[in-house]
Amino acid sequence: MSNVFSCTGTVGRDAEVRYLPSGQAVLNVAVANNVGFGDKQQTVWIRVILWGRRAEGTLKDYLKKGQQVFVSGELTMNEYTTNDGTKKTQLEINATILDLVGKKSDSPQSYQPAPAASAPQRPPVSPHEQHRRDVAAHNAGQNPVYPNGGDAPYDDDIPF
Numbered sequence: 001m002s003n004v005f006s007c008t009g010t011v012g013r014d015a016e017v018r019y020l021p022s023g024q025a026v027l028n029v030a031v032a033n034n035v036g037f038g039d040k041q042q043t044v045w046i047r048v049i050l051w052g053r054r055a056e057g058t059l060k061d062y063l064k065k066g067q068q069v070f071v072s073g074e075l076t077m078n079e080y081t082t083n084d085g086t087k088k089t090q091l092e093i094n095a096t097i098l099d100l101v102g103k104k105s106d107s108p109q110s111y112q113p114a115p116a117a118s119a120p121q122r123p124p125v126s127p128h129e130q131h132r133r134d135v136a137a138h139n140a141g142q143n144p145v146y147p148n149g150g151d152a153p154y155d156d157d158i159p160f
Helices: 127-139
Strands: 005-011 016-019 025-035 042-051 068-081 087-101
Touching: 005 087, 025 068, 042 068
Parallel strands: 042 087
Antiparallel strands: 005 025, 005 068, 016 025, 025 042, 068 087
16 A cells, blocks of 8 residues: 555544445544644544444444544545535545544443453453552562463563
C-alpha cells in the first residue's frame, strides 16, 4: 500500500455493521480528529471502513461514541453533491488497523463483555499493580504468577 494515513481520534457515533448482497460485512464508524491549535483548531471528520471478517465480531460493541481510537489505512477523498446542489467532500480510510486507545468517556452505557462461564475471570490488573505484586512475591520468596501463563510479563527473548 503506497497511500497510508494514520491518526488518532474520537468515535463520533456508534459503529454500524452492514452486509453486502455477497454476504461480506462492512463496518462504518465516524472518527473526529482535531487539527491545528488554539483558535485555529478545526475538527476533521473521517469515515472509517473495515471489511470482511474484521468487520464482524464484537469490535462494533466497543466502538461507541466517545471511544478514543487509532486508525491506519488507505486514505481517499470522495466528492458528492447534496440534495440542495452543494458539492461536499468526505475523507475515508479503508482501515487496515483499528485499535482502541485509552478509555471511553464515563457514561452509563459503557459496554461490558459477558464473562466466560468456563474459566474464572480475574479483574484486570494495571502494570503498576502487577509490578508491585511481583516485587512482593519476590521478596516473599515466591514465583509470581502472570496472567498470560508465562514466567514473565513478556515471553519474548530480550536481545540485551
